[in-house]
Amino acid sequence: MTAALPPFLAACRRQPTAHTPIWIMRQAGRYLPEYRAVRSKVGFTELTRSPELACEVTLQPIRRFALDASIIFSDIMVPIEGMGVALEYAPGPVIGEPVRTMKQIDELRTLVPERDVPFVMEAIKMTRAGLPAHVPLIGFAGSPFTLFSYLVAGKPSKEFSVPRAFAQAEPEISARLMEKLADAMIVYLRAQAGAGAQALMLFESWGGLLGPSDFARIALPPVKRIIDGLKDLGVPLIYFANQCGSNLDSIATLNADVVGLDWRTSLGGARKILGPNKAIQGNLDPAHLFSSPDNLRKRVDEVFADAGPGPGHIFNLGHGIWPETDPDSVARLVDYVHERSAK
Numbered sequence: 001m002t003a004a005l006p007p008f009l010a011a012c013r014r015q016p017t018a019h020t021p022i023w024i025m026r027q028a029g030r031y032l033p034e035y036r037a038v039r040s041k042v043g044f045t046e047l048t049r050s051p052e053l054a055c056e057v058t059l060q061p062i063r064r065f066a067l068d069a070s071i072i073f074s075d076i077m078v079p080i081e082g083m084g085v086a087l088e089y090a091p092g093p094v095i096g097e098p099v100r101t102m103k104q105i106d107e108l109r110t111l112v113p114e115r116d117v118p119f120v121m122e123a124i125k126m127t128r129a130g131l132p133a134h135v136p137l138i139g140f141a142g143s144p145f146t147l148f149s150y151l152v153a154g155k156p157s158k159e160f161s162v163p164r165a166f167a168q169a170e171p172e173i174s175a176r177l178m179e180k181l182a183d184a185m186i187v188y189l190r191a192q193a194g195a196g197a198q199a200l201m202l203f204e205s206w207g208g209l210l211g212p213s214d215f216a217r218i219a220l221p222p223v224k225r226i227i228d229g230l231k232d233l234g235v236p237l238i239y240f241a242n243q244c245g246s247n248l249d250s251i252a253t254l255n256a257d258v259v260g261l262d263w264r265t266s267l268g269g270a271r272k273i274l275g276p277n278k279a280i281q282g283n284l285d286p287a288h289l290f291s292s293p294d295n296l297r298k299r300v301d302e303v304f305a306d307a308g309p310g311p312g313h314i315f316n317l318g319h320g321i322w323p324e325t326d327p328d329s330v331a332r333l334v335d336y337v338h339e340r341s342a343k
């Protein structure tokens with residue numbers, strides 16, 4: 001007899017669950033005093049390269065809250081450093097030399113995860129061993145367009161006008177870079193699954209900057225390549241589509257199991273476009289964690305009402321938790337989601 005799937009994995013497969021599972025994007029991070037204590041001793045890069053410390057900060061939110069999933073502590077730029085790109089975190093990624101020529105793309109090292117970023121797989125193994133059985137571990141990577149945005153811009157940006165202009169001016173160079181990134185993320189995510197990651201998530205943090213036709217032409221093909229390149233693993237694939245409410249028609253064509261949505265996008269509306277074969281994840285506004293306990297419950301009720309009664313909803317924020325958030329508010333959120341959805 002096989003044991004019942006943990007609620008998070010069951011929801012990824014749109015199976016009924018005893019309660020709606022919840023986890024929180026950036027759940028390991030600066031809003032937790034215990035994370036800040038670790039960070040006061042080591043830099044961010046060192047933290048990502050130490051399996052012991054990455055494991056420790058990954059487990060911190062799991063010890064504190066009744067979360068239904070864990071996400072390995074790392075950053076979307078870690079494999080990019082593994083491909084030979086020098087960068088610093090300040091706190092967002094700043095690239096020594098932005099990548100804008102075919103020559104630079106050709107010179108990017110072909111990622112061999114076990115050689116170039118072995119500490120990520122070590123951290124996954126240690127964390128899996130330290131997690132309770134009912135809390136699955138999520139591995140992740142950045143989407144090619146999001147990674148391309150940082151590589152071409154060279155630093156974080158609100159509008160990413162430089163990479164967006166570059167994608168128009170240099171479509172062949174752009175497509176080649178994103179294709180190379182897609183191939184690297186396929187081997188990277190496969191290695192994470194091999195080390196014990198039970199679901200894999202792609203962060204499309206900046207694809208929402210593109211209008212529907214550019215999104216379909218530029219951002220979508222390399223994502224499709226990744227998802228099709230992982231499907232045989234049999235682990236749930238989550239595509240976080242930040243601010244992509246206008247791009248759901250093309251996202252519906254992906255073979256992803258779960259689509260993550262931000263708070264500007266209606267979960268119910270998205271379900272209609274995405275169809276019955278995809279679960280949804282989201283989408284409380286991180287600002288709502290600053291409201292009174294009563295109002296927070298009302299906002300959570302609204303998310304549930306929007307998502308509808310069917311299975312296949314994973315509760316989450318619509319984007320990463322803010323560093324100023326009170327951890328007690330997170331505890332109230334997690335407990336209320338469980339209580340309200342208990343069957």
Ligand code: 1CP
Nearest residue numbers: 025026027028029044073074075076091092156203205320
């Ligand atoms: O000072 C610090 O501690 C560094 C801040 C920080 C942290 C905590 C960075 C730099 N990265 C992280 C961890 C991180 N990054 C996680 C941890 C796992 C968890 O969720 O608990 C994850 C999943 C990421 C992924 C990531 N990095 C994304 C995609 C998710 C999203 O929020 O859209 C993006 C866009 C990045 C780039 C990045 N790295 C760091 C920062 C501050 C940023 C954002 C920069 C920007 O705004 O453009």
